[in-house]
Amino acid sequence: MPTPILTIRNLSAIFQNENGGLHALDNITFNVRAREFVCVLGPSGSGKTTLLRILAGLIPLTSGSFTFGHGEQPSIGMVFQQATLMPWRTVTENIKLPLEVKKIYEATARKKANEMVELVGLQGFEDSLPRDLSGGMAQRVAIARALIHDPDLLLLDEPFASLDALTRERMWTELSRIWQARQKTVIMVTHSINESLFLADRVLVLTQRPGKIKMDMAVDLPRPRNDDIRYTSHFGKLARKLRAAIE
Ligand code: ADP
Ligand code: MG
Numbered sequence: 001m002p003t004p005i006l007t008i009r010n011l012s013a014i015f016q017n018e019n020g021g022l023h024a025l026d027n028i029t030f031n032v033r034a035r036e037f038v039c040v041l042g043p044s045g046s047g048k049t050t051l052l053r054i055l056a057g058l059i060p061l062t063s064g065s066f067t068f069g070h071g072e073q074p075s076i077g078m079v080f081q082q083a084t085l086m087p088w089r090t091v092t093e094n095i096k097l098p099l100e101v102k103k104i105y106e107a108t109a110r111k112k113a114n115e116m117v118e119l120v121g122l123q124g125f126e127d128s129l130p131r132d133l134s135g136g137m138a139q140r141v142a143i144a145r146a147l148i149h150d151p152d153l154l155l156l157d158e159p160f161a162s163l164d165a166l167t168r169e170r171m172w173t174e175l176s177r178i179w180q181a182r183q184k185t186v187i188m189v190t191h192s193i194n195e196s197l198f199l200a201d202r203v204l205v206l207t208q209r210p211g212k213i214k215m216d217m218a219v220d221l222p223r224p225r226n227d228d229i230r231y232t233s234h235f236g237k238l239a240r241k242l243r244a245a246i247e
Pocket of ligand 1: 024042047048050209
């Protein structure tokens with residue numbers, strides 16, 4: 001069994017307010033292994049976004065700890081619910097933004113951006129502006145932007161929540177393919193049981209606030225997964241287990 005690249009121990013988060021603090025996460029403990037795809041499922045307000053923001057180093061934790069494999073902060077790519085693209089920049093210019101920030105040589109950045117355009121299937125839209133993209137295409141730009149600096153860990157916060165059902169299902173296949181091609185470790189927050197079962201190796205279910213881990217379930221469905229898997233009895237059995245844990 002590969003060693004964990006992320007170890008989270010008794011992590012709690014309390015936001016200070018006038019009523020003595022809002023308890024968002026309580027005593028969260030789990031490990032993530034290299035190249036594992038973990039989904040976090042839970043009701044609104046259970047602290048899912050807070051967990052990702054803590055892991056990304058955007059906000060502090062209140063108690064407990066999290067440590068990465070070799071003790072160093074890994075590089076992280078993050079994708080939010082909305083694509084948050086810069087409206088005046090083209091697809092390619094949005095995708096290569098992280099490399100510009102790192103002051104990577106322009107020709108290198110452009111070459112990498114072109115590779116990413118291909119990876120997420122946006123050939124022909126390199127020079128389009130965000131306003132001319134569909135929701136699914138904009139999210140693919142956001143995923144490409146998150147992957148371009150080859151992060152060790154990809155954090156996805158309900159990246160497909162604003163998409164229609166069909167586009168969303170197409171994005172699952174895309175993301176699965178990208179995850180397998182790039183061998184990334186992924187933690188993805190979602191509201192959708194089907195989405196988590198289609199994508200994940202493991203699903204964590206959080207309780208209502210303060211979020212605690214209610215279930216840590218392995219998804220032992222064969223890969224590659226396609227649409228048909230959703231109609232198998234094992235898929236149905238896992239879905240029922242998750243549904244029961246959420247309620
Ligand atoms: P989820 O993503 O599961 O819907 P969040 O992590 O966004 O939940 O929020 C968990 C709880 O923490 C909510 O009650 C939310 O209002 C609160 N919260 C989130 N961020 C902050 C903040 N920066 N300051 C105060 N309260 C916050
Ligand atoms: Mg959230």
